[in-house]
Amino acid sequence: MQLCNTEDKTMAGSADEKRQTLLLRTKVAEQAEMYEDMVKCVKELAETGGKLSLEERNLLSAAYKNVVGSRRAAWRVVTALDQKKAEQEVDVSDSGRQAAKWLREKMVTDLKEFCGDVLTLIDKFLLPTAENQEAEAEVFYHKMKGDYYRYLAEISEGDEREDMVTKAKESYEKAYAKATTDLTSTHPVRLGLALNWSVFHYEIRKDGKEACRVANDAFNAALSGLDNLPEDSHKDSTVIMQLIRDNITLWTSEQENKGEN
Structure with a gap:
């Protein structure tokens, strides 16, 4: 049914x-x-x-x-x-x-x-x-576009993959430009965008340095604004911040291991 x-x-x-x-x-x-x-x-x-x-x-x-x-x-x-x-x-x-x-x-x-x-x-x-x-809805939808083009890039090859990567990058950039202008650094939608944008750099573009930069910038900016965060938003924001921090730790370790090898 x-x-x-x-x-x-x-x-x-x-x-x-x-x-x-x-x-x-x-x-x-x-x-x-x-x-x-x-x-x-x-x-x-x-x-x-x-x-x-x-x-x-x-x-x-x-x-x-x-x-x-x-x-x-x-x-x-x-x-x-x-x-x-x-x-x-x-x-x-x-x-x-x-x-x-x-x-x-x-x-x-x-x-x-x-x-x-x-x-x-x-x-x-x-x-x-x-x-x-x-602003929140606009960032939300551009982020979603970036996410789903990223998923298509994962399963695509050749020129098709490059097209999906380009479209994902464009969507994330539009979302990021709006988010950094109109949303607070601790806003869950902005933090979720930073999380996925950094994953895109690491997993799709294979750019660990840029992934860590995006993640670190978002984490540090949010950290400085936590004291002024309303109670009803605190949990959502800190959960995403922890995910970002976990990725930074993992990626930094992997980058260091590659350097040693």
Whole structure:
């Protein structure tokens, strides 16, 4: 049974009633861990037009993060198996290789579909309601674009990969320019952006130095503003700061090990 159906007669009524029904179904789908249905509901909610509330933006992010995240994990597993076979670390039968190839191709197809879906949604329906109006939402959507182009860069090769890297970089830069101008250094959205922007440098661009610079700058700027942080934002901000700090420690150690070798 699908929670969201555009022809569902129970959603008849005013636009506000339809939005409330879709929002409720999105929440129920999340609680039931029916993430693909959650994506369908929140996508239709976004397509009804108008600004998304903070709660709705977070549900949008959670829906696609869960669906795309499971496929990224599967893609990494089968990619690792291919790598181990190439290094002759494991013995994989011909049928096993075919199965792994089939799953990898399926995950790539699914990832391209879902990433393309959310990118279109952002460009067509969400950014137009936020640009030059609401800084937090604008940063949020540009960051999301950067994230999903980054995911596409992970699974792409050659010119296609370079195109995804360029688009991710452009999206993160737009988000960062707006965030550093209009959001406080301790704002969770700005910190989340810094976290993912630094990961992009480290994992996609293979630039450990720039990754550490971005992470350090964000951490130090936020650290100086913690005393003035409202209590209701303190937990969210400090959790992200700890993730940034953990990455700095790991990346610095890896860079030092490379230098020794």
